[in-house]
Amino acid sequence: MLAPGTLAPRFRVFSTHGTRVSLADFRGQRLVLCFFPRAFGAAGLRETRALRDSAVALEAAGVALLGVSADTYSRACDFARAERLAFPLVADPEGHVCRDYGARSSLWPLTHSARALTYVLDEAGRVERAFPGAAGAEAALAFLKLPREVQPVRSLRALPSPAPLAxxxxxxxxxxxxxxxxxxxxxxxxxxxxxxxxxxxxxxxxxxxx
Incomplete structure (x- = not known):
């Protein structure tokens, strides 16, 4: 796990938005970098849902979001669609990004998964704080003083029933x-x-x- 003040390791990887993303893309704004073990797993669901539900407040505060897991690209895309995640996810099946950020599982050769770990990076790309565990995303939101407000899915307005014929x-x-x-x-x-x-x-x- 990286200590506060550490310059975050650079990366350039393909995201679920269909474009390559790099650490330099987020220069000038704070970044919540969320590592989770696996798509559709309990920890991954908890972390990404916490960020998804606060996406509006984060965007208003100028904070960017990026999720990372050791899944394949296709599985990461399936997860993003299923959970309606507007922010990009990064598939890191070889574990290079996870390793550089101290987020690779201690049982990596066996489990091939990441650790649940959330970082808050500052505008210069340095670590402000690190929050390990499945509650890391929620702790990061509290650190940023941003509420977790669930954004309800807008439903179609019910049309009035047609008036009976005279x-x-x-x-x-x-x-x-x-x-x-x-x-x-x-x-x-x-x-x-x-x-x-x-x-x-x-x-x-x-x-x-x-």
């Missing part, structure tokens, strides 16, 4: 009048005339369901 229903009075006129028209022989046809149309009222 129903045209003859009134009782109109129905009785219709019957009387039909009988009268049949007797007079004028039921098929245009005038009687108009007369047969009942008064209608609009009934809207409640």
């Amino acid at each position: 129903v045209l229903e003859p009134t009782a009075t109109a129905a009785a009048a219709l019957l009387r006129r039909a009988v009268s028209g049949a007797v007079s022989g004028n039921a098929g005339s245009a005038s009687s046809g108009a007369a047969l149309r009942p008064a209608l009222r609009v009934v809207r369901p409640v």
